[in-house]
Structure formats: C-alpha cells, structure tokens
Amino acid sequence: MAKLTMVQAINLALHQEMKKDEDVVVLGEDVGVDGGVFRVTDGLIDEFGEERVMDTPLAESGIAGFAIGMALYGLKPVAEIQFSGFAYIAFHQMEAHAARLRGRSGGRFTVPMVLRMPYGGGVRALEHHSESREAYWAHTPGLKTVIPSTPRNARSLLVSAIRDPDPVIFYEPKASYRAFKEEVPDEEETFPIGESQIVREGDDLTVIAYGAMMRPTLEAADKLKEDDGIDCEVIDLLTISPLDDAKFTKSAQKTGRILVVHEAPRSFGPGAEIITRLVEKSFVYLEAPVRRVTGYDVVIPLYQREFDYLPGVDRIVSAARETLDFKA
Amino acid sequence: MPRKKIDLKYDIDYLSILDKDGEVDSDLEPDIDDDRLLDLHRAMLLGRRFDERMLKLQRSGKIGTFAPIHGQEASQLGAVACLEEEDWLVPSFRETAAEIWRGKAMENVLLAYAGFNEGAHVPKGVNNLPVSVPVGTQALHAVGIGYAMKLKGKKEVAMVFFGDGATSEGDVHEAMNFAGVFQTPTVFICQNNHWAISIKRSHQTRSETIAQKALAYGMPGIQADGNDALAVYAAAKEAVDRARAGDGPTFIECVTYRMSVHTTADDPKRYRSDEEVEKWKERDPIDRFQKYLKDKDLLSDDAIEALESEIKDEIKAAVKGWEKRMAELTDKTGMFDNVFAEMPPYLAEQKEAFEKTLSS
Structure with a gap:
C-alpha cells in the first residue's frame, strides 16, 4: 500500500498488467522514451522494450486504427491519445470499426482495446486541451466509456478496462492527475465496468457526478452539511456507458431530490440521459425538478476564464439549495 | 555541388507479363504450377459470372446495392492467390472474387447484399475481415494485424485492398507511414480502376503513378498491369515473400478498369464515355489469360464451355442456398447480439421491449 497520485496509479496498472499478460501493449505519441507528456507511461519502455511500448508517428487516426488491427489479432493494446481534444480524428476508427467489428463479424472478431486520453479543464492549458466531450463516445453503440475520479479507482478501472473483451474509452480527468494522493494497494485490484459507486450516504439530496467533478461535488456536500445540516447522497458514476442507473434511481426514491453535475456542455450531455432514466424509473418519487450543474454550451474559455465555465463548489451548493427549497 | 539529384532507395517499375493479346514474356513468366493456373482461371471466370448474376438479382429487386468487380478479376485474384490460409485478407468492398477465393460462400455474399447482417458473419478461425465500407479505413x-504477427513471431502476412480514390484518404497514408516505420508484414494492394464514382484518376491525384506514393513511406512500390493475372501474381508474390521474410511492407498499384458501375446505385454515363469503356474491353483480363492457357495447352474451347456450365450450376446452387437461408432467418433479435460480449442491462431491457412489440 502506497500513497499515489492518479498518474502513478495508472502507471502501476499498466505496469502490472503488462507484466502479467504479454498480449498487453502500449502505444501512442511520446509514450515510450518520454514516458508520455503527463508521464503516465513512465518507465514502461525500460521494462518491456520498444516492441511492447511503441512511440508512434503523430497521427491519432493511425494510432486508433493500428490498435484495432492489433486487437483483431488478439493483442490487448492500450493506446494513448495525448489530449482528448485531438481524439476526434480517431473517433472515426472507433465508431466505424472498433465499436462494430464484433457485431459485423458475428463474434468472430473482437476489439479488446483501451483508448486512454486525458480530458477536462483546470490545468491552464492551450485551446483544444481542456474539453470534456464524453457524450460523443458514450452515444456510440459498442463502446464503453469509463471516467475514474481518484487514484485508486483509476487503477482498478484501468485493469478492468484492459481485461474487458470490448473497446473501452478511458477518459482521465487531467485536473486530478496530480491534485491529490490516495492509498492504492500493491496487490491487483479491479472494479466492474458499468457499476457506479455511492461514495457518501445521505437522505436529503442525491448528487450524481463523475471524474474531475467529484472533488467540488464532495466539497459542496461537506459545506451543505456544515452550513445547512443537509445530508447529501453522492454517487460517482465511474462508467458513463453502459450507464448504471440502478443505484441512482434507487437513491432518488429515497431522497426525491436530484442534482447532476458534469463539466461537459449542458445540452445533450450525460446529464440529459441520467435525468431521463430518473424520470422513466423514479418519476413518482421526485419532489422537485431535477437540476443540472454543468459546463455552459460554449467552447471552454482559455485559462483566465476557465473557472467561470467549470462547475465549482459555489454553483453546486446554490443549485442544491434551490432544489432543497423547492415546494410544489 | 549545392544542388543535385537525390538518389532514393527505391525506383518504381511497371510490370507487364501477358500483353493484351495474351502473349507472354517468358523471361518474366512466374513459376505457377498448372493446377494453380487453372484454379486461378476458374476463380476469375466464377467471379465474372457471379458478378453478372448479382447485377441481374439487383436489377430485379432481389438484392440491394453492391459494388461490381467486372474487369478487376485479375487484379484481386492474382494478389490473393499468393496468400496462405493463415494469412489475413483485409478487403474493402470490391473484392468479392478475392473473398470467394479465400473461402467466403457465395450465398453469404448474396445474404449480405440482400440486407441480412448474417451474410457478413465470419466463421471462427477464418482470417478474412468483413467488407469495410468507409473508404481506406481498413x-x-x-x-496493426501485421505488427501483432511480427510481435508474436509468426511468419504471416496481412494483405489489404483499396482503390485509387482511397489513396486520397488520410488513413491510407497513416497506414503506409506506420507500416514503414514499424516494418510490418503488410501488402498494400491498390486497385486503380480509374474511377472513384465520378472522379477520374487524373483528378484524384496529380501523382504520375499511385505506386510512387510508396517512396514517401520508405517502402518498395510497383505498378503492375492489373488486367494481367501473371503480372499481379508476380508482384504480389514478391511482396508476400518479402513480408514473410521479415523485410517489411510493399505497395502494389494494379492498373485496371472498372468496367461496370461504381455500385448499382450509380450511372456512369453521367461522367465517362462509352469509347473509353470499349477501349478497356480490349484489355480484358480473362480473355488474355485464356489465350495464355490455351497456348500452354492447359485449356481448350471445349474445356471452357464445360467450365462455364459447371460455374452456372454452382451459382444456381448458391442462389438456391441463399433463398433457403433467407427463409430460415426469422429471428429478428440478432441486432442486440454481439454489441458487447455481455449484454448490459439497458440493452436487455430494450431487447425485451422489442420482443413485446413482436408478439403483440
């Protein structure tokens, strides 16, 4: 057991899976000698060599399509896209082939690959380095979309993603890469893809969030408890698709009041799907309109203004209070 | 001298072995045993006749849109004839004859074009990818397959097909670049059939040959007469041997011609002249191959006639088999299968709801 950052925890997962299974390979831009621009793949090339840790040419569609080919042959590639903002040209390969080859071939061919990429704002980056566009991936039949929130669940979810027989988009909250440390066990640990987690129990309000939004959400829950005596039940989705609606619909039946927090733009974002499921499955229990605290429907501004775009503790707290105050 | 010609590692050759009249250049004639030559001839003829049959089925509304191969029999069969069973075929959507050579049942081809997903399903253990529609992506x-073969220490080869239009797509360039950098056992077969729907070859790229694109990626490239089965075979054999020996990828441009429509939804009269098509008729790949086989005393008019009748029966049987399969495919819930290895709960809910609509 050691206290690790998310970067170190993901590195540990890669390290252990590569050691355990020689079919696991890592590829991407600068992932080898440089160890990745965020150092997530640091040291892998030294231990496993350049045949299994491939520095690729600078071509995102190439990385995805090349990984698909490897996966078709039986390898388990973990491909890195340097920033999610550059993944859109890889999207075509993932949508047209990774997501479809199992179905198209009737199960003869499968694509057990992981496409990792850092997403989200808050690190004072250039344009195209701060988006949160998980909805594109989550909307695609045949893909799984996973977004961890802490070092420990990033590690266990990545191990599960690597072992998953289907393609997994692994969206890493770069704002949380080094923001805090957590105890991560040395021995291997997995976490089921498609399962959310109740990280804080409460009876007054259900708050659903994921990824980098977990930190302001939990901080807001503390503040609501401290200032207002409100008990929030906080659910970390962990997997966006396939969406686990069992836990949050059950929680809604207990609290009757719901808040969804995401950093992605509001319209057609994951919140829209979450709330629809709530309405479909827990409608009669709802005591107030379901609210969303999200990014705005704009391009996230450069770093002087990015925190005006990103949901923060204050926006979450005030939306929670409005939800709690609502009377029919 | 501050300015001089740069000597590149590779030159671009043009290879032709059987001329359009079927005369062979015996210095270049590849060593193919007689049975193999006859198999190749049979496959070309079958490919042509099956294509004609499918066109009729499409015109009478029995199957949907498909991409005919007429005129491109040599450029695809000459290439796949060099593969071993364990090698991988990565087709685009105009390699029906090559797919049949590699074992795809004609009734499955018909099934797929008749709008049944089941037609594209691949039996376990067969290394032929399904048809890929988005141009060049495959x-x-x-x-990637080649890289995995190499990593696993296998002496296998992956052969990919695409057309002249695909060479304008980024993915083809990224693929060639990756293949060059990682020295994968990949054979790129570009069937340059001169037309990408209505865009002619000269408007697709200013490049004098498509083969020369290989030079930019540090791999050998060759242009072969794509209507000459021997030239395609010889070029592909060299490429496959090179890949199998661990000496990396090769790019082959097969210069051929799409005698028919792009797909059955296309009307070529809008963009090309009958005279051009007539000119290419003289370069028919089957005619000249038959002349060659006759000159070698491997084939006679009688034998061709007998073969035509045999092929007709085989296609007839395939059509019957396909009609029977269609009648048997009554389960409509297949769309929910194989989305994932395990069906997630929300999909199971949707499948159940769909089943209810069927029974109500």
Missing part, C-alpha cells in the same frame, strides 16, 4: 487494420 488499411490501418492490416498494419
């Missing part, structure tokens, strides 16, 4: 898969 090239990258052949490079």
